[in-house]
Amino acid sequence: MNTQSNATPEFFDSQGITPSVLPRTRSMYWSVRRELWEYRSIYLAPLALAGLALVGFLIATIGRAMSSNLGQRLTVLEQPYTFAATMIMGAAFVVGLFYCLDALHGERRERSILFWKSLPVSDLIVVLSKASIAFVALPLVALAITVATHFLMLLLSTAELQRSGLSAATLWAQVWVFDAHLLYHLLTVHVLWYAPLYAWMLLVSGWARRAPFLWASLPLLAIGVVEKIVFNTSHFAAMIGYRFSGPEGFDLTEPGKFAMHPMMHLALGKFLSTPGLWTGLLVAALFLALAVRLRRCQGPI
Secondary structure (H helix, E strand, O other), rough: HHHHHHHHHOOOOOOOOOOOOOOOOHHHHHEEEEEHHHHOHHHHHHHHHHHHHHHHHHHHHHHHHHOOOHHHHHHHHHOOHHHHHHHHHHHHHHHHHHHHHHHHHHOOOOOOHHHOOOOOOOOOHHHHHHHHHHHHHHHHHHHHHHHHHHHHHHHHHHHHHHHHHOOOHHHHHHHHHHHHHHHHHHHHHHHHHHHHHHHHHHHHHOOOOOOOOHHHHHHHHHHHHHHHHHHHHHHHHHHHHHHHHOOOOOOOOOOOOOOHHHHHOHHHHHHHHOHHHHHHHHHHHHHHHHHHHHHOOOOOO
């Protein structure tokens, strides 16, 4: 038996057969696909809100079609586009936060971490694949669903405008310009600006043994309360609000025009020169590095 077992490696070596090593890009690809398979809320939640927006728009269009007030009918046809985009983007952001909170905690709770650690995939690839869902997959899914929703709404609006003897060319141009700005908004806000928020959730997910939502929110609340009691200031709370709202804050445009977050038309040079952007990215990189280290040493719950 010893002779056979000792001869086996020599046989494989003589035949030039070596164990195959999965490339990192291939490992990353299948890790991302696994996340998309397991977390269907990544696309189901935005789709549900898109369907709700379409139903509401259809009901409003039918209801206002009987109105003789042309200005009121035009308002109904123009306003819901921003509302639908806001709902879908908001859903993607919330889903991203809760996904990151459960990404590392869930596999430890279900003890599937024992299986995934037995595979030839590094902890770095696993953490980066989970982060890419929040940073890349969710924004792209939200953008695709928003564009498809706007397209269906445009078809309904066009039918109504043509019935009234009006042209829909201006509305089509406004919506496509809005969607182009929306892509910029996703890249700047949902990918770069919100990166430390997602990374913090991933870090807490890899550390907390239970109730990760409480462990993610209570330390932030405690820091704000202690600062207010000791120094009578609220700089930390302002910093958290600044991270959620962005460097320009929110505003509303004039009635009859598409409302846009200021980050959608903020100059790229001004955005890249914002100190909070690079500070946030450094913090996000630190949180992700700590999450990788935690996954390496943490076991099942």
